[in-house]
Amino acid sequence: MLVKHMFRSLLFLFIFLCHSALIGAEHYGAIEIGGKGVKAYVIDIDANLTKMTYRNGLNTSPQSGISEHHLMNSSMIKQVTSDIVVLKNVLLNEQNVLEDHLFIIASSAINKIKNRPELETSIKNSTRLTLHFIDESEESRFAFYGSVPKDQWNKASMIDIGGGNTKVAWMGSNHTIDFFEVPLGTVSTTQNAHALDTNASFEQKCLRIINKELSSIKSFENKETLFASGGIFWATAYLKTNGHLDSFVPLEKADFEHLIALFSQEQRKECTEATAQCYLLGYYGAKNLVAGGLLAKETIEAMKFFNQKVYFVKDGAWVIGWLLTNTK
Known part of the structure; x- marks a missing residue:
């Protein structure tokens, strides 16, 4: 009887810990502006586990709208902004990401454009969210930790x-x-x-x-x-x-x-x-x-x-x- 009681107690503890880990996981959304397209991710993060649960993208090719003088043309800025609005709605309404857990990040390829303020303003006005930029060093570090x-x-x-x-x-x-x-x-x-x-x-x-x-x-x-x-x-x-x-x-x-x-x-x-x-x-x-x-x-x-x-x-x-x- 004592063994059965101990087993039930341990089983309850196991279920409780698993449930706590599940409840404790933070549910994040990220929208990436890369050279090839605009991509959306949903990633769950807790103390012990990082899991990607959703991934999608629009193959707009922002790089093709950047001139040799490192300027993104106005039509590409509008297209990228439109893509972000579409993906933001998907993450909020279909993937249940909270708005304060949603981030928009431009890759190092986009970081090099000289008219960044135009892209930032367009995205801010359409989404109310801040656009974050990263350089090559940061992207390399993030990619290492995110892939290896x-x-x-x-x-x-x-x-x-x-x-x-x-x-x-x-x-x-x-x-x-x-x-x-x-x-x-x-x-x-x-x-x-x-x-x-x-x-x-x-x-x-x-x-x-x-x-x-x-x-x-x-x-x-x-x-x-x-x-x-x-x-x-x-x-x-x-x-x-x-x-x-x-x-x-x-x-x-x-x-x-x-x-x-x-x-x-x-x-x-x-x-x-x-x-x-x-x-x-x-x-x-x-x-x-x-x-x-x-x-x-x-x-x-x-x-x-x-x-x-x-x-x-x-x-x-x-x-x-x-x-x-x-x-x-």
């Missing part, structure tokens, strides 16, 4: 390819995050290739631009594993698994080569079949996929990481690191 499992912090590096730039980060011997940036992303590589006035193929123009930037690649600390986040890694993993993504998807050089070869031939084709290939073609466009695939392959090769383990992180995002840092 804690037990791998000292053993792994992180690569994040966005629409406007690429960040590589790792934890140094002094337990701080070191990083370097390549000033190319999926969209900006596509734009720069289009701007080249040569008779070379699109792929050759991309390679010329990418290799020029990678020739001055900064040295970095060699690690055992590379965790990858960003749209092109998602696309490569999605194609490899036919849309059946695990939390961590191993990627090899051949996976990028397959994506590049496949979409190099799809640039003038319509695709309506219900396949991973058609989905990616409609969502990203063939040239962005080819440019991003080449950028990913060449950067990882320059880092000599294809001999190591490379994983796409399905729920990796720098906004997780931002929330962990700014909502304590």
Whole structure:
């Protein structure tokens, strides 16, 4: 009888602790303005667990509205603001995020525009929320903490390819995050290739631009594993698994080569079949996929990481690191 009573007491304590952990989790929403699009996330954070429960995006490509003089044109400012309003309503009304738990953050690619006040004012007037900006150093740190499992912090590096730039980060011997940036992303590589006035193929123009930037690649600390986040890694993993993504998807050089070869031939084709290939073609466009695939392959090769383990992180995002840092 005493044993039964103790069992019931322990069972009640277990249920109480689990319930308390669930009730104690904070429910946050984040809207990211990146080079490739505007994305919304819902992330639950408690003392022991961080879990992404919702992710969606509008593929507006803000980078394409930024001039060589680092000015975002007025039509893109209106489009980005409109996208944010749509996603804000989704987070508040469908995902039950409280307004004081909702944040709007511009990536390091957007941070570089010279008319930031115009974008800030437009968003503030339409949402009543403040737009937060981060630079390359902050984004690299947030991406590392938001993508690399804690037990791998000292053993792994992180690569994040966005629409406007690429960040590589790792934890140094002094337990701080070191990083370097390549000033190319999926969209900006596509734009720069289009701007080249040569008779070379699109792929050759991309390679010329990418290799020029990678020739001055900064040295970095060699690690055992590379965790990858960003749209092109998602696309490569999605194609490899036919849309059946695990939390961590191993990627090899051949996976990028397959994506590049496949979409190099799809640039003038319509695709309506219900396949991973058609989905990616409609969502990203063939040239962005080819440019991003080449950028990913060449950067990882320059880092000599294809001999190591490379994983796409399905729920990796720098906004997780931002929330962990700014909502304590």
